[in-house]
Amino acid sequence: MTNRARAANPALPLVGRTRHLEALAGYAEAARAGRPRLVLLDGPAGVGKTALLRAALADDGPFADMTVLHGTCRAVEATTGYSGARALFGRLGLTGRKGRTSALLDGGARRALPALAAGPDDLDDAAGGTFAVLQGLYWLTANLMADGPLVLVLDDAHWCDERSLRWLDFLLRRADGLPLLVVVAHRTEAGHAAPAALADLVAHHLPAPLRLGPLETPEVAELTGLVFPAQRPQPSFVDRLASVTGGNPLEVVRLLRDLRSAGLGPDDAGARQIAKVGGRVVAASVQTVLEHQPAWVREVACTLAVLGDEDSDYLAALAGVSAVHVDEAVEILRQAGLVRAGRRELVHDLVGTAVLGALGTTGVASLRLRAARLLSDIGRSPEEIAAQLLLVPGAQDAWTLPVLRAAAAQAEHRGAPEAAARYLDRVREAEPDDPEVLTRLGRALAESDPERSVGLLREAHAVTTDVRARTSTAVQFALTCLSVQQSPEGTRVLTEALDALDAELGPDPEPADGELRTLAESALLIVGADEKSTLPEVLRRTARLTPPPGDTPAQRQQLAMLSVLSAVGGASAEEVARQARRALRAPGVPLGVWSLLPASLALQVAEENDAADDALETVLRGSRDSAAVWTYVLALSTRALFRLENGAVADSMADAQTSLEILGTERWGDNPVMAHTAYASALVERGEVERAEEALDAIKRPHLDRFVWEYHWYLMARGRVQLARGDVHGALEVFRTCGDSLEEAGITNPVLTPWWLESACLLGGLGRTAEALEVAELGTRRAERWGTRRALGYAALARGGATSGAAAVDPLREAVALLGASPARGHQARATLLLGRALLADGRVREAREHLRESVGLARRCGCVALAREAREALIAAGGRMGEITSSALDMLTGTERTVAGLVAAGGSNREVAESLFVTMRTVELHLTSVYRKLGVARRADLAEALRGGGSPASSRTAGR
Structure with a gap:
């Protein structure tokens, strides 16, 4: 499919731009080969950017055989969200009833519709979230590239809105390997509508610069010859023409045409006339044309400057003339070189400025206000009307303010918050x-x-x-x-x-008031639980609250927060789980993120893992459907931490690395912490300590120590990295810092961040038994109050790790049994290793070897490679025999590769996998190619079997005792 924009009879002949066309041809060839590029075409007004683009778009131009979308930004639309995207995609006709059935809107591309819709009637019921719309436009572009290379040409980008420029940045960050060329033309000296967004686009993608400068004197002579083919221009004429115009092609051509219309030629008389014009070439030329025309032609010219290419009846209504007069005036202006061939549009916005300049500031404001009312009368969208109003300073009255409010609503709906803010800022001027x-x-x-x-x-x-x-x-x-x-x-x-x-309200509020109060109470719990300074008071407030029945959305949100806060305070796990389950009990009613995420955490620590997983999967599914990428990453990072504590290291690694890959394509500032923490923790379990330390060092959030959740998970990961490096005392100090911080915040749950378990085992290993037992006793009291098998298993493990020899055997046996009945498989392997060592120290060598060998197997099945190797070394030191611990084929997969492989094995296409993970199809293809190579398979059909079979230890064997 080709959608090539053409324009017959270009306003400016193309002179002196051969090398620029050749450069565009080179970039087009690179795009055909899958090397995408951003080209920035710039130069002053009238230098010939549009003429160059028309030549490139011609049938014999450098973009031949490529799909081309060409759009021009307009000053009047600079404040409108996604106006640049609509200029590019508008000719595809995707927003009408027929257009919505187009294959171009398959998959996630349908999310682009809010950006492309001209008015509220074309918008879907669902609002377009910012990221969702960006994703939709990306997939629409990908669909266009399915049949071949694509060129996006955006002219007059100095008038481009911020959202469209942000989308081009979004697209180019995902364009690796795509047959894509983006050409953005803008005026160097113009004030830009969105300077920060354009600067970011340039800074992030280092575009190929294509700068158009003034014409040299020989090129000015060539242009003169084109306008006066029968006369040889005199050198003095050409020199004067080049001097006055500065070699600007637009001004050169306008002067030459004016001279021809006046019966002058490229001689001394023409040179004298040029000298009279001075430096105001375009303005003087337009003024000369209009002053010799009747008033109704001037009125139509002003109308074109304000409305642009519109229906004759509408132009007539604004100009106050008949439609017949409009058509006649347009033809007169076209013959004078002021209107484009085949369109009711002035040839350049400099011409428009000159046309309106005769009206003065007051006259232009009055005309724009009349244009806005006309657009309202004919049923145009609020944003189109508001675009005119924003160009009139102080346009705030009983009629304009509702229009601006409606325009803000339309911008919000299409996912263009910057545009909404502009409209609302104008309303605020009137109603501060x-x-x-x-x-x-x-x-x-x-x-x-x-x-x-x-x-x-x-x-x-x-x-x-x-x-x-x-x-x-x-x-x-x-x-x-x-x-x-x-x-x-x-x-x-x-x-x-x-x-x-x-x-x-008093003690017995009306239902609506009660719901408002519950919503506010739940919001207070959410916000107050964020930082350590406010958490103690929130915990005290929680203790005074009566849990609601959970019949409304606000009640369910409050229940979810009460459940997690009760868990933080170390209350009964049974009661916490009951509250969390009630918060999720909503048949037929969608649950919000602030109900699902807190409830999932409460259920996880209460050892109801299936329910916790279901809640997280609901968040993941909903955020995939709505393209809510930040929520998706948060849920995925949370699941990574859950899976790690349950001994599923490979799955945890997959979630964490996938989160980081998604974060890597966005610019989230310094906020992300959990994905890095989960990734580092999983790497430690795999024995990749240096990479784990790098992951933690990548965390840059300021004042991290103020926060309740991220800080303590971070400290646990940091302590484990220190320990893996052999810095026992450093690790102990980090775990103690974690414990002190938790006490300060009032967090007493024994399994949320079990610093006490790590500290007791480290102190016991250092021979500081009394200190170790004191810490273990603190944890045991809290574990008995919490009451889950995991908590009691941790307590027994801490008591066993705090001592040595025969005294450690019984608590470690208890730990192995309790942890074996809990989801904490990794800690079960650890307890089994310590039990083997304690039995060995007590002289029970044969039994010790059995437990050490079992620890190796448990650790391998969990993916805890470092622990498996440690257990193997202990087994060999005890006289047992076992081969080297080597990786299975599955162990060689990165976390993201594992995620991609699992989705493909479950039947997902590359496109479906890419959309669900917010990555490109090329990214999926690269991961999948690596998966096939590592697993030794050649077909998608063999992938599921390889994933099932590749997880078993292939190289670990027992060769006797």
């Missing part, structure tokens, strides 16, 4: 203290400018007087505080709002 406007503006900026978002929401809360509305703004403010690490302030504001709401 409207809390609804401040709140919406704060929400729109939550992702792109969270600091300003928090400030606006703080302001909205301050000016809100109604107690119920204040509670709602407090919830929004507090949850936004999470993203800017200001949870203490969010907690304070929510607490004050809840106190005021309680005073207003």
Whole structure:
């Protein structure tokens, strides 16, 4: 399929640009070979960028046999979200009823529709989240490349909106190996509509520069010869023409045409006329054309400058003339070289500026306001109307403000928060203290400018007087505080709002008020549980709360948070699990992330692993469907930590590495912690200590020690890395730091971050038995209160690790039995190793060898390679025999390769796997090729069997005792 944009009779002859065309041909050839490139075509206004692009787009141009999408950005659309993307994809006709059945919208490409829709009627019911729309446009582009190489040509990108430029960045970061060429043309001296986004695009992708400079004197002479083919231009004329125009092709051609119209030629008389014009070539030329035309032609010219290529009836309505006059005026202006051939559009925006310049500031503002009302009357979208209003300073009245609000809603729906913020900022100028406007503006900026978002929401809360509305703004403010690490302030504001709401509602509120109160209470638990400084008060509040029945979304969210906070405080695991299950009991009702994630954590530590996995899978499935990538990564990282504690190292590695690969394609700042922590912990278990340390060193979040969850998981991983490096005292210090921090925060759950277990075993190994037993006793008391087999197994393991010889045998036997009945397979292998050593120290060599050999097998099945090797060494030292611990074929797979292989073996196509993991098909293909090589298979059909068979230890064997 080819969608080539062409324009007959270009306004400017192409002179002096041969080398630029050759350069474009070279980049096109590279794109055909799968070497994508961004080309930045720039130069001053009128230098011939558009003419060069038209030549490139011609049938015999360098883009022949390639699919080409060509769009031009317009000043009037610079504030509209995804206007640049619509300029590129608009000719495909995908938003109409027929277009929506196009194969180009297969798979995730359908998520692009909110960006492409012209008006609210074309939008789906579901709003377009920012990442979802970016993903949709990416897959739409990938679908276009299914039949061959693709060229995207975006002209006048200085008027391009931020969302479209961010999408081009998103696309190019995923373009490795794709047959793609992106050509972006912009004016060097113009003020850009989205300078930061364009600067990021350039900085991140190092585009091939293609700069157009002024024409040399011989090239000016060549242009003169094209306009005056029957006359030989005099050198003095050419020199004067080059001097006055600076070699700018647009100005050269306009002057030459004006001279021809005036009956002058390229001689001394023409040179004298050029001298009179001076440096205002285009403005003077336009003024000369219009001053000799009747008023109705000038009115139509102004209308074209404001509305562009529109239906004659609409242009006539704005100009105040008949449609017949519009058509006649357009033809007159076209003959004068002011309007493009075949379109009702001025040849250049410099011409438009000159046309409107005659009206003055007040006249232009009045014309744009009339244009906005006309667009409203004919049913155009709120964003199209608002684009005109934003060009009129101070346009705020009873009619414009609702339009701007509706435009903001449309922008929010299509996933263009920056555009929504622009519309709302204009509303705010008129209504600075409207809390609804401040709140919406704060929400729109939550992702792109969270600091300003928090400030606006703080302001909205301050000016809100109604107690119920204040509670709602407090919830929004507090949850936004999470993203800017200001949870203490969010907690304070929510607490004050809840106190005021309680005073207003009394002990028996109406159902709607009760739901609002429950929502605010649950938000307070969420925000207050983020940092150590606020967690103790939240835990005290939790202890005073009566768990709700769980009949509404807010109640379920509150139950989920109560369950995890009760777990943090080390209450009964049985009661915690009951609350978490009730939070997830919602037949036919979708559960939010803040219900699912806390409940899954509570169920995990309460040893209800199937229910915890189901909750996480619901989050993963929902975030895949909605392209909520941050939620997906959070859930995947959480599952990686769960799987690690359950002794499924390979699966944990797969989740963690997949999370990191997704994070690697985004720019999330310094916030991600959990994926790095899980990855490092899994690497330690595999004996890859240096890589584990690198993963932890990659964590850059400031003030990490303030946070409840990430900090303590990080410390556990750091301590295990220290220990694996042989730094026992350093590891002990890290684990003690973890314990002290947990005590400070009021976290007493024994299995959430079992620093005490590690400390007891380390102290026992150092011979500091009294200290070791004291720590083990602390953990045992808490484990008995918590009551799960894992907790009791940890306690027995700590007591056994705290001592040595015969005294350690009984608690270690108890640990092996308890952990064997729990999901903690890795710790079972560890307890079995310590039991073997204790039996050996007690002289029971034969029994010791049995346990040591069993520890090797358990550790291998868990993927704990380092522990398996340690157990093997102990077995050999005890006189047993066992071959080297070598990796199976599956062990050679990276975590992401394992994830991809599993999805493909389950029947997923490369496209489906790529969409589900938020990666490109090329990434999937590369991983899959590596999987086939490592597992020794050649077909997808053989992959499932290889995955089943490759996990068994192939090289570990027993050769007697």
